[in-house]
Amino acid sequence: MVLPMIELNTGMNMPQIGLGTWKAEAGKVGEAVRYALEEAGYTHIDCAAIYENEAEIGEALSSVFSRGSVKREDVFITSKLWNTEHDPTRVRHACEKTLKDLQLDYLDLYLMHWRIAQNDTGEIIDIPFEETWQAMEMLVETGLVRAIGVSNFTEDMLTSLLERVAIVPAMNQVEMHPYLPQESLRAFCHEKNIHITAYSPLGRPGGQHEGDPTPKLIDHPIVMSIAKAYGKTPAQVLLRFGLDRGVVVIPKSTTPSRIAENIDAISFTLSQEDITKLLALEIPHRYVEPSLWWGIPYFS
Ligand SMILES: NC(=O)c1ccc[n+]([C@@H]2O[C@H](COP(=O)([O-])OP(=O)(O)OC[C@H]3O[C@@H](n4cnc5c(N)ncnc54)[C@H](OP(=O)(O)O)[C@@H]3O)[C@@H](O)[C@H]2O)c1
Numbered sequence: 001m002v003l004p005m006i007e008l009n010t011g012m013n014m015p016q017i018g019l020g021t022w023k024a025e026a027g028k029v030g031e032a033v034r035y036a037l038e039e040a041g042y043t044h045i046d047c048a049a050i051y052e053n054e055a056e057i058g059e060a061l062s063s064v065f066s067r068g069s070v071k072r073e074d075v076f077i078t079s080k081l082w083n084t085e086h087d088p089t090r091v092r093h094a095c096e097k098t099l100k101d102l103q104l105d106y107l108d109l110y111l112m113h114w115r116i117a118q119n120d121t122g123e124i125i126d127i128p129f130e131e132t133w134q135a136m137e138m139l140v141e142t143g144l145v146r147a148i149g150v151s152n153f154t155e156d157m158l159t160s161l162l163e164r165v166a167i168v169p170a171m172n173q174v175e176m177h178p179y180l181p182q183e184s185l186r187a188f189c190h191e192k193n194i195h196i197t198a199y200s201p202l203g204r205p206g207g208q209h210e211g212d213p214t215p216k217l218i219d220h221p222i223v224m225s226i227a228k229a230y231g232k233t234p235a236q237v238l239l240r241f242g243l244d245r246g247v248v249v250i251p252k253s254t255t256p257s258r259i260a261e262n263i264d265a266i267s268f269t270l271s272q273e274d275i276t277k278l279l280a281l282e283i284p285h286r287y288v289e290p291s292l293w294w295g296i297p298y299f300s
Contacts, residue, residue, distance in 0.1 A: 010170050044078075054079065077104065081111065082094065108146050137166055148167060152298075196247040208287060244270050
């Protein structure tokens with residue numbers, strides 16, 4: 001199986017589909033990663049320190065690489081710097097901890113997870129994200145990571161970052177799906193040579209916040225009717241929507257049949273007419289809403 005690739009602004013290739021691991025439970029995530037790499041044909045895993053499962057993922061990666069079924073250099077591994085590690089003096093240590101947990105010598109991509117800095121008790125503190133970024137630039141210099149990027153950055157945040165830094169982020173990982181297509185951000189990033197990874201590309205079925213009245217994206221009649229017309233599943237249509245817009249998609253699953261179903265989204269393409277129908281589903285609606293965690297709206 002040949003996965004579609006995108007070329008980052010570093011010249012490196014990144015598989016356009018990968019396995020997400022947020023809320024991938026202990027006791028399941030390692031097997032999901034093994035299955036994805038050894039049986040389903042994935043070569044890209046999306047991790048983060050805050051998911052608290054990097055040690056189990058590291059065990060799985062180590063077994064896969066030591067069996068030789070898949071080589072380290074053929075897998076693209078992303079992780080993310082958590083908010084409590086934004087102090088420039090803590091960035092390297094945080095990255096080394098992730099590398100130790102994942103049992104790796106280097107990461108292909110390291111992202112600043114949010115622009116928000118917090119102290120160890122969770123209070124929001126004032127560390128300009130440009131300073132954190134400069135410490136992340138040093139990680140590239142020392143070879144711990146091959147590329148750096150950001151996550152949950154708006155156009156304004158990127159503009160401010162670009163004015164002050166040496167390395168242009170290779171990636172902006174943001175929520176993106178038909179209810180939140182973010183066309184303006186997509187065009188802005190394209191112009192600046194920053195790629196986009198779409199997180200929650202399926203609309204987090206099963207993971208909506210309690211009380212969220214928004215109908216499940218995966219059950220939307222338009223998504224279902226397009227799926228029927230192509231003989232594909234609604235999940236595959238949602239992933240294809242991302243692939244056809246040129247973004248990277250990272251669906252999370254620990255269910256082997258779904259892990260296989262999701263990567264099969266590479267096997268077809270949507271017509272422009274169907275992409276337009278899906279774009280018209282914009283609400284906009286965020287499934288990942290930081291105001292619920294930190295009491296501040298997304299764009300502040
Ligand atoms: N940078 C950030 O701030 C950020 C935020 C959110 C997410 N992410 C990353 O993006 C990844 C994906 O986003 P997400 O986990 O929020 O949401 P998602 O991938 O849109 O949805 C995951 C949910 O969909 C289910 N599922 C997977 N494949 C399915 C299929 N074919 N049919 C029906 N249901 C299916 C999964 O269940 P099962 O596992 O039970 O199969 C899981 O409940 C994350 O895991 C994480 O790596 C990053």
